[in-house]
Each structure stands twice: as C-alpha cells, then as structure tokens.
Amino acid sequence: MTLPLTASALNEWGFTEWMRASKANQEAYDDISVLDDASDAVVTVDGRKMVNFASIGFLGWQHDPAVLRAFTDAAHSYGLVTGGSRITQGVNKPHREVESLLCEITGRQRALTFASGLLANVGFVHAMTTRFSFNQQSGMDNTDSVLVLDRDCHWSVWKAAEKLKRNQNLFTFRHNDMADLRRVLGEVRGRKVVVCFETVYSADGSMAPVAEIADLCEEFGALSFADDANGFMVYGNGEPRFADEYEALRRVTFLMVSFSKAVGLEGGALMGPADAIEAFEYMSGTSMFTAAIQPPTAAAIAHVLRRMTADRSAISRYLDRVDALRAQLTAIGCVISPTPTYVTSIHVGDDEIAETLRLQFAERGYLVPVFRYPAVKKNNAVIRLLLNDRLSQDHLDGFVETLAELKREHGF
Ligand SMILES: Cc1ncc(COP(=O)(O)O)c(C=O)c1O
Structure with missing residues (x-):
C-alpha cells in the first residue's frame, strides 16, 4: 500500500514507535479479537471456540x-x-x-x-x-x-x-x-x-x-x-x-x-x-x-x-447466580470486590501478571476481561466479571478451576 506524501511528517508524531514498543512490552494487544459469530456465552475467534467472560450484554437479550x-x-x-x-x-x-x-x-x-x-x-x-x-x-x-x-x-x-x-x-x-x-x-x-x-x-x-x-x-x-x-x-x-x-x-x-x-x-x-x-x-x-x-x-x-x-424473575435468578459465583471465588481464596453488586472484580494487582493471566486464560479457551492501567490505578489490576447469564454452571466451574490453578502459579 502506498503511503501519502505526508507519511514522513507523521514520523514526528511517533505513532509507529509507540505502538511497536507497547506491543513489545505486552501493553497493547497484537490485535483485537475478531469474532466469527455473534457475541454470546461461547464465541468463535479465528475458528476457535472460546468461553466468553468479556461480554457486557450479560442477559443475552439479543438471542431472544x-x-x-x-x-x-x-x-x-x-x-x-x-x-x-x-x-x-x-x-x-x-x-x-x-x-x-x-x-x-x-x-x-x-x-x-x-x-x-x-x-x-x-x-x-x-x-x-x-x-x-x-x-x-x-x-x-x-x-x-x-x-x-x-x-x-x-x-x-x-x-x-x-x-x-x-x-x-x-x-x-x-x-x-x-x-x-x-x-x-x-x-x-x-x-x-x-x-x-x-x-x-x-x-x-x-x-x-x-x-x-x-x-x-x-x-x-x-x-x-x-x-x-x-x-x-x-x-x-x-x-x-x-x-x-x-x-x-x-x-x-x-x-x-x-x-x-x-x-x-x-x-x-x-x-x-x-x-x-x-x-x-x-x-x-x-x-x-x-x-x-x-x-x-x-x-x-x-x-x-x-x-x-x-416480569422481574429473570433478573432475580441472575442475581442469585452472581451471589453463588462470588461464594465460589471466595472459596478458592480470591480477594473480590466487597460490595455484592453484579459487577465482580477479582484482585490481581501486578499489571504484568494480569496480562500474562489474560493470555493464559486465552490459551485455555477463556476470553477474560482484565482491567489494568490506565483503566485502573497502576498495579491495581483486576479481572472484571459481569457474569453472562447464558454461561452454564459447567462453564463457571471450569473458569473457577482454571483461576485457582493460575492463582497458585502467580501467587496473587
Ligand atoms: C459508568 C458508565 N457510564 C457510561 C458508559 C457508556 O455507555 P455506552 O456503552 O452505552 O456508551 C459506560 C459503559 O461502559 C459505563 O460503564
């Protein structure tokens, strides 16, 4: 692809170096995910099925x-x-x-x-x-x-x-x-x-x-x-x-x-x-x-x-599931956000560990949202969960098991 004549003027701004350095430091993603299907509890990324903990449409109304x-x-x-x-x-x-x-x-x-x-x-x-x-x-x-x-x-x-x-x-x-x-x-x-x-x-x-x-x-x-x-x-x-x-x-x-x-x-x-x-x-x-x-x-x-x-029954049932997930996370020793709203943050701390976790979860087939600096203060990284109601209990158990294993490995 040919670059416009102004390309050399753009060099002064530093976008190229900054993106290269941020990717090398694992601060910026190599690329964002491209989903092959609709956002749901399980999504397909580059032909691979991933259990999705990253969607914010947590009741899944778009599938109704x-x-x-x-x-x-x-x-x-x-x-x-x-x-x-x-x-x-x-x-x-x-x-x-x-x-x-x-x-x-x-x-x-x-x-x-x-x-x-x-x-x-x-x-x-x-x-x-x-x-x-x-x-x-x-x-x-x-x-x-x-x-x-x-x-x-x-x-x-x-x-x-x-x-x-x-x-x-x-x-x-x-x-x-x-x-x-x-x-x-x-x-x-x-x-x-x-x-x-x-x-x-x-x-x-x-x-x-x-x-x-x-x-x-x-x-x-x-x-x-x-x-x-x-x-x-x-x-x-x-x-x-x-x-x-x-x-x-x-x-x-x-x-x-x-x-x-x-x-x-x-x-x-x-x-x-x-x-x-x-x-x-x-x-x-x-x-x-x-x-x-x-x-x-x-x-x-x-x-x-x-x-x-x-009919508020769906939301009541959903909030009961959130309470149960909070109990599962506490049982494996996670430090979670103290206020029992449906937004659950799991404390990780170190920004580098948080990024490693995101990649390790992805290797194991889980799309997990990690909030680190600048979304939160430096080295106050968290896994921020909005439980997707379309995830099955087996999905949740698998996630909690994987989290317990990675928690032991990284000691957070
Ligand atoms: C507290 C708060 N305000 C505003 C917004 C923006 O809302 P929308 O996604 O509809 O633009 C968000 C979304 O993430 C939010 O969490």
Missing part, C-alpha cells in the same frame, strides 16, 4: 427470538436509519416509545435517547456548562456553573469536563466520600452546582451512597446527576438488593442510562425535569450533531424494557 422479531419487524416498518439529525428530520415512533417507557420506569418527566450512553454523558456535561443561543442575543449561559465529580466517574464525563478549570468550575471529591463532598459543596455554596456520580461503578462494583448524596445536594441547593449505566433495569423496580439506594435515586435531578448492559442492545438516554431535557435536544450537541439510535434497535429496546418491567 421475540427480540429478534421486534428488531426485524421494525426494520421493515421504519427502515434501518433515522436518516438525519433528530432536529432536522425527526425520529421514529420506537424512539418516542422508549422515551415514554423510561419516564414510566424511572418516574421522570421527560427522556431523551442518544446513540450511546457515552454520548448521553458527554451531552449532559456539555449542556450544563455551555452557552447557547438561537439569535445571538437572548439564550442560555451555563458557563458560570460548577461541576462536582466523584473522582471515579466514567471517562466520558471526565472527557466532556476537560474544558473546565480545576477549582474554578470543576471540583472533585474522593470516591464515595461524603465528608469530602460536604467540604467541596461548602466551598462552592451559592453557585450553580451539579454533583455527578455513578450508581454502580464499573471497575470495582462499588455502589454510591445515593441517599446521602441526595441529602447533601438538597442541603446545599445543588443539582445532582447519576450515571446509572450499570444499574439500570438490574436494581430498583421491586428488586430487594440495594432497594434503599434505588429509592433514593428518585430524588436525583438527572439520570443517565445505557442500553448496552442489562438491556443488552446499544444506546443511552438522559432523563429529568421536562424543560431541561427538552433544552438538551439543542444544548447537548450530541443529540443535534450526530445520529440517533437505529430504529430497529429502538424497537428492540422498547420490547426488552416492556418484558423486564412485566
């Missing part, structure tokens, strides 16, 4: 025949794409259906869907910190606002907050530390403040003290924003685990959800007071300047949401 039918029916009725920005051309009925179901489920006034959860987060932070006007005279000015972030917030929230100035309009508090949040809120009292946090944190499965955050926000007159990407449709709505946290979530001003976890499809949404959410259609940027959820996916999301609200 009725979900597939909802998807294909909608593809025939509404086509594959919205064919333009929401503002210029509008959305399809399934998008509106998802938005009204979200309002019912979460008790919010209005919902706005996005092509992904990441875009919902970026759009929220942008809308709450930007200036916007239709006519260059009157308009909205949120450049005087203050964002207060839990330090473990998702990359997408941090990315969108990059333009803000530390200790002027961007403040942070130690992860889940309410004394630290109180200290920060005291410093910014009287300003337009929004506190951002996650419910279930992706890396360590910890759960936010939602009621205490809501209390502090009410005491200091701050707005609140919860990224519920991980907990949506798992907790709340009658589930006894973490019921208090999810009851308190109703007091949080804005809520973000992702459809890539429990719902097992793709997309995201923001919910909250009607006028603000309507304004986000314009002010988020990630609604007006990019594509929406594809219509068949929106119809499949609506179908799954209806099924999951009508």
Whole structure:
C-alpha cells in the first residue's frame, strides 16, 4: 500500500514507535479479537471456540427470538436509519416509545435517547456548562456553573469536563466520600452546582451512597446527576438488593442510562425535569450533531424494557447466580470486590501478571476481561466479571478451576 506524501511528517508524531514498543512490552494487544459469530456465552475467534467472560450484554437479550422479531419487524416498518439529525428530520415512533417507557420506569418527566450512553454523558456535561443561543442575543449561559465529580466517574464525563478549570468550575471529591463532598459543596455554596456520580461503578462494583448524596445536594441547593449505566433495569423496580439506594435515586435531578448492559442492545438516554431535557435536544450537541439510535434497535429496546418491567424473575435468578459465583471465588481464596453488586472484580494487582493471566486464560479457551492501567490505578489490576447469564454452571466451574490453578502459579 502506498503511503501519502505526508507519511514522513507523521514520523514526528511517533505513532509507529509507540505502538511497536507497547506491543513489545505486552501493553497493547497484537490485535483485537475478531469474532466469527455473534457475541454470546461461547464465541468463535479465528475458528476457535472460546468461553466468553468479556461480554457486557450479560442477559443475552439479543438471542431472544421475540427480540429478534421486534428488531426485524421494525426494520421493515421504519427502515434501518433515522436518516438525519433528530432536529432536522425527526425520529421514529420506537424512539418516542422508549422515551415514554423510561419516564414510566424511572418516574421522570421527560427522556431523551442518544446513540450511546457515552454520548448521553458527554451531552449532559456539555449542556450544563455551555452557552447557547438561537439569535445571538437572548439564550442560555451555563458557563458560570460548577461541576462536582466523584473522582471515579466514567471517562466520558471526565472527557466532556476537560474544558473546565480545576477549582474554578470543576471540583472533585474522593470516591464515595461524603465528608469530602460536604467540604467541596461548602466551598462552592451559592453557585450553580451539579454533583455527578455513578450508581454502580464499573471497575470495582462499588455502589454510591445515593441517599446521602441526595441529602447533601438538597442541603446545599445543588443539582445532582447519576450515571446509572450499570444499574439500570438490574436494581430498583421491586428488586430487594440495594432497594434503599434505588429509592433514593428518585430524588436525583438527572439520570443517565445505557442500553448496552442489562438491556443488552446499544444506546443511552438522559432523563429529568421536562424543560431541561427538552433544552438538551439543542444544548447537548450530541443529540443535534450526530445520529440517533437505529430504529430497529429502538424497537428492540422498547420490547426488552416492556418484558423486564412485566416480569422481574429473570433478573432475580441472575442475581442469585452472581451471589453463588462470588461464594465460589471466595472459596478458592480470591480477594473480590466487597460490595455484592453484579459487577465482580477479582484482585490481581501486578499489571504484568494480569496480562500474562489474560493470555493464559486465552490459551485455555477463556476470553477474560482484565482491567489494568490506565483503566485502573497502576498495579491495581483486576479481572472484571459481569457474569453472562447464558454461561452454564459447567462453564463457571471450569473458569473457577482454571483461576485457582493460575492463582497458585502467580501467587496473587
Ligand atoms: C459508568 C458508565 N457510564 C457510561 C458508559 C457508556 O455507555 P455506552 O456503552 O452505552 O456508551 C459506560 C459503559 O461502559 C459505563 O460503564
């Protein structure tokens, strides 16, 4: 393949050397896996069957025949794409259906869907910190606002907050530390403040003290924003685990959800007071300047949401399996994340050992997600498991046996 004339100019940037060195140090992968079939409990990679612990669509809804039918029916009725920005051309009925179901489920006034959860987060932070006007005279000015972030917030929230100035309009508090949040809120009292946090944190499965955050926000007159990407449709709505946290979530001003976890499809949404959410259609940027959820996916999301609200037995059974797996891991001496959410992290520590483990698991036919720096702090590597409900007990036993063997070899 011929390189453009600018290739020598690119040398100065150092991509080639950096990728070569990162691969040699086993920091970057030689290549990412290419699956020969659909993401499922067992996948085929280069013709080889692998037991898959890496999928985040952990209930496997995409394999349900009725979900597939909802998807294909909608593809025939509404086509594959919205064919333009929401503002210029509008959305399809399934998008509106998802938005009204979200309002019912979460008790919010209005919902706005996005092509992904990441875009919902970026759009929220942008809308709450930007200036916007239709006519260059009157308009909205949120450049005087203050964002207060839990330090473990998702990359997408941090990315969108990059333009803000530390200790002027961007403040942070130690992860889940309410004394630290109180200290920060005291410093910014009287300003337009929004506190951002996650419910279930992706890396360590910890759960936010939602009621205490809501209390502090009410005491200091701050707005609140919860990224519920991980907990949506798992907790709340009658589930006894973490019921208090999810009851308190109703007091949080804005809520973000992702459809890539429990719902097992793709997309995201923001919910909250009607006028603000309507304004986000314009002010988020990630609604007006990019594509929406594809219509068949929106119809499949609506179908799954209806099924999951009508019958919670699948999620209850799933959470029982998670508890049983946690017990199996503890029994072989693993140090696992202490909060019993469905996000289970197994402590490994050393980044190099973590990468060796990933490769050894792969040799033995297991695709296992290893989180190491920069996803987590240096030498705080973990195996991050979202138990896929389509894995059989034999798959789980095989994984735990292999883990016990590798744990003995590496001594973590
Ligand atoms: C806490 C959190 N927020 C946001 C996202 C982004 O969601 P999506 O995958 O829908 O873009 C994720 C996904 O990994 C997440 O874990």
